[in-house]
Amino acid sequence: MRIYNTLTRTKEEFVPLEDGRVKMYACGITVSGEAHIGHGFQALIYDIMRKYLQKKGYKVTYARNYTDVDDKIIARAAEEGVPADEYAAKMIEHIDKVMREMDIDDPDVWLKATENIGNIQDFISRLIQSGHAYASPSGNVYFDVSSFPGYGCLSNRSVEDMLDGVRVENAEEKKNPADFALWKAAKPGEIFWPSPWGDGRPGWHIECSAMNRAAFGEQIDIHGGGRDLIFPHHENEIAQTESLTGKRFVKYWTHNGLIKVNGQKMSKSLGNSLLLEDLLKKYTNEAIKFALLQTNYRNDINITDTLFPEAERHLTAFYKILKETEDRFGPGSKGNAEIDERFNRAMDDDFNTALALSELFSLFKGISAKLAAGDASCAEDAYQVRATYSLLGLFKKQPAEYLAEVALKSPSDDIPAEVKELAELRWQAKKAKNWAEADALRARIDGAGYIVKDGKEGYEIAKK
Secondary structure, three states, rough: OEEEEOOEEEEEEEEOEEEOOEEEEEEEEOOOOOEEEEHHHHHHHHHHHHHHHHHHOOOEEEEEEOOOHHHHHHHHHHHEEEEHHHHHHHHHHHHHHHHHHOOOOOOOEEEEHOHHHHHHHHHHHHHHHOOOOEEEOOOOEEHHHHHOOOOOOOOOOOOOHHHHHOOOOOOHHHHOOOOOEEEOOOOOOOOOOOOOOOOOOHHHHHHHHHHHHHHHHOOOOEEEEHHHHHHHHHHHHHHHHHHHOOOOEEEEEEOOOOOEEEEOOOOOOOOOOOEEEHHHHOHHHHHHHHHHHOOOOOOOOEEEEHHHHHHHHHHHHHHHHHHHHHHHHOOOOOOHHHHHHHHHHHHHHHHOOOHHHHHHHHHHHHHHHHHHOOOOOOOHHHHHHHHHHHOOOOOOOOOOHHHHHHHHOOOOOOOHHHHHHHHHHHHHHOOOOOOOHHHHHHHHHHHOOOOEEOOOOEEEEEEE
16 A cells, blocks of 8 residues: 655555554644535545555544634634634534534544643743743744754745745744744733743644644654645644654655635635535535545645536436345345455555546446346445445445435425425335335325326426
């Protein structure tokens, strides 16, 4: 199995620090706003990485953090007239709910900056004692970039390049313009914690270094996040942690690509952010996953107007084949090892979900051909597809349930969603020759004031 390492810019054979065990950390969401599709993509990718490593036989401990205090959170809380910690807690609760609607599993370890203030202060104190950090008269504490010769190794750029055209905050109290804040002195009215350097709060970068050390110790196998975190966030994590420990912090640095909307970078300033909550009202979570995973995780994803509808259309067609196969030959039980092996070959190449998903089209074409020929082995192929691809979050529902959900979300007319769902369930019951169930569902549709008309290819719903 090979993983692309951002640090070395090559694919490397995966060999964990400790035989059979993997320590894995991914930077989570700063809870200053709602979860958007980029947050969902990153959470999905690292959930899949964790599950595939487990499939390979590794014992994985996966940690993920919430940044629950920073400048943006403080500003948003002030706008709403609530304390910053109350605002952050409310946002975390809501984001957790949306992620569960996406059917993305929680990490093994949840970490929050505000629950690690002691760990963060201890980390900063040790950096000051070793000469890698210094406190200013105003109560800010900075990391001295010149004290770490390897600074820039991850982003592959010099300090001069990093500073080119960038406004330097608090330049007058820094030894070097590139020095970054480990502890920020509190401004009037801001949330703060007492510290040896005065009342304040953590800088952004120190959070992940301190929480990693608290959760895993001095070294981890995999550290991940969006590509936009390479500099300055992950670059600064390396400097802080390796200055403290004298050891290589992360063995494999992994970064997912960014989201574009119709060719433009997604951002609040452009007004093109796609909120997960809004997308889930229109599409199934499986369709959203299918759309995102068709691109290799390291590449940017361009979301066009047709991306999610096309994904939903493909998945619906696949589920209909699964439904027909199970109706005729049962759900299968033995599977087809070759299907799983092909999936594993794709995923062994740096978690190549795009290649794994491309296999589905030929797989379902083969299942359809067997189905038409009356070959019962199609049931085993269908069983294996569901068993294997559930790792990607796909084919986890019963076919009738999924098709009913698609009908429920389909935009079109003024027919209530509940009636659409009843009509789809009735259609599936009829195809399964469950006449009593179909008649009962028709009666419920009739009682709601609608009629359903059947045709060769499907049905239509109309108001009485």
